[in-house]
Amino acid sequence: MxxxxxxxxxxxxxxxxxxxxxxxxxxxxxxxxxxxxxxxxxxxxxxxxxxxxxxxxxxxxxxxxxxxxxxxxxxxxxxxxxxxxxxxxxxxxxxxxxxxxxxxxxxxxxxxxxxxxxxxxxxxxxxxxxxxxxxxxxxxxxxxxxxxxxxxxxxxxxxxxxxxxxxxxxxxxxxxxxxxxxxxxxxxxxxxxxxxxxxxxxxxxxxxxxxxxxxxxxxxxxxxxxxxxxxxxxxxxxxxxxxxxxxxxxxxxxxxxxxxxxxxxxxxxxxxxxxxxxxxxxxxxxxxxxxxxxxxxxxxxxxxxxxxxxxxxxxxxERPLLVFGFLSVLSFAVSLIIGVDIFMEFLETSRVARFPTLFVCVGLGVIGVVLGVAGMLAHLVVKGSKEARRMAYLNHKKIL
The missing domain is CATH 3.90.550.10 (Spore Coat Polysaccharide Biosynthesis Protein SpsA; Chain A)
Structure with missing residues (x-):
C-alpha cells in the first residue's frame, strides 16, 4: 500500500x-x-x-x-x-x-x-x-x-x-x-x-x-x-x-x-x-x-x-513514426504548394525567376526526407525498447 x-x-x-x-x-x-x-x-x-x-x-x-x-x-x-x-x-x-x-x-x-x-x-x-x-x-x-x-x-x-x-x-x-x-x-x-x-x-x-x-x-x-x-x-x-x-x-x-x-x-x-x-x-x-x-x-x-x-x-x-511522419508529410506539402507556381512558370518560360522561393521549396523537400528517415530510425529504436520492457514484464509476470 x-x-x-x-x-x-x-x-x-x-x-x-x-x-x-x-x-x-x-x-x-x-x-x-x-x-x-x-x-x-x-x-x-x-x-x-x-x-x-x-x-x-x-x-x-x-x-x-x-x-x-x-x-x-x-x-x-x-x-x-x-x-x-x-x-x-x-x-x-x-x-x-x-x-x-x-x-x-x-x-x-x-x-x-x-x-x-x-x-x-x-x-x-x-x-x-x-x-x-x-x-x-x-x-x-x-x-x-x-x-x-x-x-x-x-x-x-x-x-x-x-x-x-x-x-x-x-x-x-x-x-x-x-x-x-x-x-x-x-x-x-x-x-x-x-x-x-x-x-x-x-x-x-x-x-x-x-x-x-x-x-x-x-x-x-x-x-x-x-x-x-x-x-x-x-x-x-x-x-x-x-x-x-x-x-x-x-x-x-x-x-x-x-x-x-x-x-x-x-x-x-x-x-x-x-x-x-x-x-x-x-x-x-x-x-x-x-x-x-x-x-x-x-x-x-x-x-x-x-x-x-x-x-x-x-x-x-513512444510513437516517433507518427510524429516525424506527420512533420515529414507537412514539409512535403508546403514544399509542393510553394513549388507549383515555380514549376508552372518554368514550363511556360523555361526559366526560373524566383530563386529564393525555389531554394525554400527544395529545402523543405530535403527536410521532409530527413524527418521521414529520422522517424523510421526512431521507430526501430523504440521497438527495441518496447521489446526489452516486455521481457522485463514477462520475467515478473505470474498468475495471481
Missing part, C-alpha cells in the same frame, strides 16, 4: 487507519515528500507507539518491530530492545496465514546499515529473515499482522515518490493512494477482487464525485481535455486518466521506467500501460471532499501544462 504524503497532517493518520481496517494484513508504506508540517512526525509517532506496545507485550507478543538509530550500526547488529523492540516471537500459525502484502524490502547489506526489516511475502511473515538496508526509513509490525513503514523521498514531486516506491518495495500487488482521505478506502476489497479475477496489470479507479464542490472547474475541464488528448494519441480512453488511486501488478511495477517527477506521473503510468498492451481496466469509486485544513497541492495551470508537455514528450518517445 503506497501512500504519498506531502503536508497532510490533518489526514494521514486517518488514511492509515482506514486502510488498516479494510486490509488488516497489508504493508502500509507511507512516503513522506519533504513535508513542512507535522505529517512525518505523526506517522513516526504512530510507529513508535506500535513498537512500544510490542515491548509491553514481552516475549509472548505477536508482532515484531524495528526502528533505525541516529548513529551508524554494524552490519550484523540489531537495535536494542529498549529502542523499540529488537526480538519478539511471532506465532507460527499467524505467520502461515494468507495475507495481502503491498511490499517487502529487498536491498543489499552494507557497512552503513541503519534499518532492519523482516522478509514478508503475500502468504507469510518470516521474522527470522532479517534483511538490512541503508534506506532512510522506519518500520513496525502492527497488531493485526500488517506492517507500517515510513520512507523519506527527498526529491520533490509525486513522480519521485512513485519511482522510489516502485524501486524499493517488492510485492505481488501494489496499491497507490494519496494521503488526503478523498479516495474511498472501503472500496479497496471490491477493487482488489476485480483486479485479481480479471488478472489485470493496472486498475484505474476513477473518481466519481459525490458533490460538485469536490472538483474545481479548472481541474475537471483539464482532466477531460488531457484524457481526451491521450485517448486520441495512444488509444484507450480513460474516463479519469489523472486519478491517483490505482492498483498494479508486480510485472507492471518492475518493468515501468519512471521518468516523471510531478503529477504527470499518472499520465506516464497510463500511456505506459497502453503502449505495452497490458491488461488494464477502469472502475469508479466515490471521491470525497477534503477535510477542513487540508488543501490540494495541484496547481491548475502549471501542472496542467506539465501534463500536456508530458503527453507530447511521450508522443516523441
Amino acid at each position: 503506497i501512500i504519498s504524503c506531502y503536508n497532510e497532517e490533518h489526514t494521514i493518520l486517518q488514511v492509515i487507519d482506514e486502510v488498516s481496517a479494510v486490509l488488516p494484513q497489508a504493508h502500509i508504506a507511507v512516503f513522506d515528500n519533504n513535508s513542512t508540517d507535522s505529517s512525518k512526525s505523526l506517522v513516526l509517532g504512530r510507529i513508535q507507539m506500535l513498537a512500544n506496545s510490542a515491548n509491553i507485550d514481552g516475549g509472548g507478543g505477536t508482532y515484531q518491530s524495528f526502528i533505525e538509530s541516529s548513529a551508524p550500526e554494524s552490519k550484523n547488529k540489531v537495535p536494542k530492545t529498549q529502542d523499540f523492540a529488537a526480538k519478539i516471537n511471532v506465532e507460527s500459525k499467524r505467520a502461515e496465514s494468507k495475507r495481502l502484502d503491498s511490499a517487502s524490502l529487498d536491498s543489499p547489506a552494507n557497512d552503513t546499515t541503519l534499518f532492519n526489516a523482516t522478509s514478508i511475502t503475500p502468504t507469510s511473515i518470516n521474522p527470522a529473515s532479517i534483511i538490512p538496508t541503508s534506506i532512510n526509513s522506519v518500520s513496525t509490525i502492527m497488531p493485526n499482522g500488517g506492517r507500517l513503514s515510513l520512507f523519506s523521498t527527498t526529491t520533490q514531486g509525486k513522480g519521485a515518490v512513485i519511482a522510489d516506491a516502485f524501486a524499493l518495495l517488492d510485492a505481488d500487488i501494489y496499491v497507490m493512494i494519496d494521503g488526503d482521505t478523498q479516495y474511498d478506502t472501503a472500496f479497496l476489497p471490491q477493487a482488489l477482487a476485480h483486479f485479481c479475477q480479471n488478472q489485470l496489470d493496472m486498475l484505474n479507479i476513477a473518481r466519481a464525485t459525490i458533490n460538485d464542490s469536490v472538483h474545481r472547474k479548472g481541474h475537471s475541464f483539464g482532466n477531460k481535455l488531457l484524457s481526451t488528448a491521450a485517448a486520441i494519441f495512444f488509444g484507450k480512453n480513460f474516463g479519469d486518466m489523472l486519478s491517483g488511486y490505482r492498483i498494479f501488478s508486480r510485472a507492471f511495477v518492475k518493468s515501468f521506467p519512471a521518468q516523471s517527477k510531478g503529477f504527470e506521473i499518472e499520465t506516464e503510468l497510463s500511456v505506459f500501460a497502453l503502449q505495452q498492451n497490458l491488461r488494464v481496466d477502469e472502475i469508479e469509486a466515490p471521491y470525497k471532499s477534503r477535510p477542513e485544513g487540508s488543501f490540494s497541492k495541484l496547481h491548475t495551470f502549471r501542472d496542467g501544462f506539465r501534463i500536456l508537455f508530458m503527453i507530447f514528450q511521450l508522443l516523441f518517445t
Whole structure:
C-alpha cells in the first residue's frame, strides 16, 4: 500500500487507519515528500507507539518491530530492545496465514546499515529473515499482522515518490493512494477482487464525485481535455486518466521506467500501460471532499501544462513514426504548394525567376526526407525498447 504524503497532517493518520481496517494484513508504506508540517512526525509517532506496545507485550507478543538509530550500526547488529523492540516471537500459525502484502524490502547489506526489516511475502511473515538496508526509513509490525513503514523521498514531486516506491518495495500487488482521505478506502476489497479475477496489470479507479464542490472547474475541464488528448494519441480512453488511486501488478511495477517527477506521473503510468498492451481496466469509486485544513497541492495551470508537455514528450518517445511522419508529410506539402507556381512558370518560360522561393521549396523537400528517415530510425529504436520492457514484464509476470 503506497501512500504519498506531502503536508497532510490533518489526514494521514486517518488514511492509515482506514486502510488498516479494510486490509488488516497489508504493508502500509507511507512516503513522506519533504513535508513542512507535522505529517512525518505523526506517522513516526504512530510507529513508535506500535513498537512500544510490542515491548509491553514481552516475549509472548505477536508482532515484531524495528526502528533505525541516529548513529551508524554494524552490519550484523540489531537495535536494542529498549529502542523499540529488537526480538519478539511471532506465532507460527499467524505467520502461515494468507495475507495481502503491498511490499517487502529487498536491498543489499552494507557497512552503513541503519534499518532492519523482516522478509514478508503475500502468504507469510518470516521474522527470522532479517534483511538490512541503508534506506532512510522506519518500520513496525502492527497488531493485526500488517506492517507500517515510513520512507523519506527527498526529491520533490509525486513522480519521485512513485519511482522510489516502485524501486524499493517488492510485492505481488501494489496499491497507490494519496494521503488526503478523498479516495474511498472501503472500496479497496471490491477493487482488489476485480483486479485479481480479471488478472489485470493496472486498475484505474476513477473518481466519481459525490458533490460538485469536490472538483474545481479548472481541474475537471483539464482532466477531460488531457484524457481526451491521450485517448486520441495512444488509444484507450480513460474516463479519469489523472486519478491517483490505482492498483498494479508486480510485472507492471518492475518493468515501468519512471521518468516523471510531478503529477504527470499518472499520465506516464497510463500511456505506459497502453503502449505495452497490458491488461488494464477502469472502475469508479466515490471521491470525497477534503477535510477542513487540508488543501490540494495541484496547481491548475502549471501542472496542467506539465501534463500536456508530458503527453507530447511521450508522443516523441513512444510513437516517433507518427510524429516525424506527420512533420515529414507537412514539409512535403508546403514544399509542393510553394513549388507549383515555380514549376508552372518554368514550363511556360523555361526559366526560373524566383530563386529564393525555389531554394525554400527544395529545402523543405530535403527536410521532409530527413524527418521521414529520422522517424523510421526512431521507430526501430523504440521497438527495441518496447521489446526489452516486455521481457522485463514477462520475467515478473505470474498468475495471481
